[in-house]
Amino acid sequence: MTEPESRLNATVPVELAGRRFDQALAELFPDYSRSRLTAWIKDGAALLDGESVAPRRIVHGGEAVALSVRMEREIGAEPEAIALDIVHEDADVIVVNKPPGLVVHPGAGNPAGTLQNALLHHDPKLAEIPRGGIVHRLDKDTSGLMVIARSMRAHTSLVEQLSARDVHRQYAAIVYGAMVAGGRVDAPLGRHPHDRLKQAVREDGREAVTHYRVRERFRTMTLVECRLETGRTHQIRVHMAHVRHPLVGDSQYGGLLKLPKGAGPELVAALRGFRRQALHAERLEFLHPASGETVAFEAALPPDMQALLAALRVDTREHAA
Template sequence: MTNNISNNPMNDTTKNNHADKTNVTSDIEPLVQESAAADDNCGDYDESLDDDHNDELLDDEDEALDNDDEQVAPQSIPEIINITHTVADNEAGLRIDKLAALIFTDFSRAQLQGWITDGSLLHNGEIQKSKQRVKADDVLHLSTTLQQHSEDMPENIAIDVVYEDDAVLVIDKPVGMVVHPGAGNQTGTLVNALLYHYPQQHHLPRAGLVHRIDKDTSGLLLIGKTKPAQMALMEQLKDKSVYRHYQCVVAGDQAALARHRRIDAPIGRHRNQRTKMTVMTAGRDAVTHLLDITPLNDNYCLLDVGLETGRTHQIRVHLSHITYPIVGDRVYGGRRQLRAGLTEAQRQAIGSFPRQALHAYALGFVHPTTGEDIEVTTPVPEDMQQLIAVLSEGYDVE
């Protein structure tokens, strides 16, 4: 169910190496992520689910969707790994860690490094340092036990699959669904749904999730169906060969927004309000691109936004920082969402919009198995379409 790429506006710097894409669209509703009430859980978070970030990634704005679920207990049998490899002539001279990454491809480099250190991965029956070089006919032996990554329960919750093959899954996540179980949100999440529809995902960290978005942000999420695929996609996210494009409705005029095409401002956790993020000099690098600016009226625009980095709530924080917040953003928007010249219908539409008007509409990546450039797109949901229609009523775009 794939077609040639549509003519979505994509910035060349963020679509690097993605000239010929596969474009997939869907009418089915997406699955959402976490809630502003939970610790670490509040906004347009989109970051690789890297092993180094597990703690900060698990609890970002999670809240449950509805669940008429039949719960099925997950399998709890650990997987025993016992693999021996004899070094070939063409592998001689490689470091143990480099060779291990080449031959034990089902596991991450971080896992392999840990197993070398703790003695699960032996060189000629002995613990060696990662930098030790091997010789022909040396023996590497990996012996360990893989426990299940979580006790998350499968739940029969509908999900909108917009792209799928043997290695990759892309889900269109609706507003209101949390991505991963966390404090106060143990059920009704996308992970619970994935474990029901794809039971084999239970052996993967985060059920194969590569990145995530907030509960009240709608749109596309990338999932690996195998460990090598998940790890390869996470590496792509780190080296910026995955691109993510969003559409959002903001309070700001076209000329003013055009002065902020590239927002480069580090983001860290707010010192006093721990569920919020803020721009701060001690924060992590964060770069957001305003790719296309479409006026809806004199004081509101529809933006096409590209992420160069993926920090917690990045788009929301950056747009608030330049004083042009996303409509409906209760955490970072405030009264600045209401601008002059609004009709009563427009004022009501803005005041009553129940979530940040932010949608992850395009996702591009290199297929981890075939090497093909893939792009998946999905239209903005109905609530944003209605908001856009009200704000642009009677306004002629030149």
């Protein structure tokens, strides 16, 4: 479905003389990504002095630019009335607190009932934004904060910030083992050589860096704070398993449930009832696409992680007595 065109006009300023047309266009219309602007140039939707020219055409300053903006429906997902925990929203962004168990995108095995379906019901215009405004993701069973682009300006800005590592993401995780201190994991990640659904530390993988520190130590487990320097698939889960402190509840990277020796009935019940990786995106910080000011949002630990921490505290006190 194609929406009606809107026509934008501008004049190439003298200071852009000597630049390529696609570069000048990116300066004149920063709300749109360079790849989208280049595609519009090639399609004849961006004219220089009334003519269709190549993206590499050199500009001299003073030329008239006419851009026909044609926004198309980017995705095929349908709106669904699924409740959203909205932490913040304005004309450019929506920040949501995703619950565990909610898939972000429709896909094989999850054709509907996803965060994307819920967002399209909340704001149908998101269908005009690439990927429905979703610029990063959380695993199905990871809870916490995500930012969604509500405008092309926001989409371009957030994608650039993520690429430049200017979006700061902080997670809370409960891991096996009583960790002594925090640290830094610098281990490249790539697809697992034998299981395409998993990631693995590989020498030929993409750079991946995670910083972690101890927040609360228990008898057999630790609450850690993780900060992402890069944002690879399953990064925290793989990195913590790599340093031999896999996430509690993470059957994919941590193996079968491990019940601590001497654990009381309360802790045993909490661990057996915890059926996801104990990972929560608790803080999100980025430059607002409209104001350019730093904005930060926080989401408290969900009830299941709070209940597990309460049981761990009781267990630790009982064994210290």
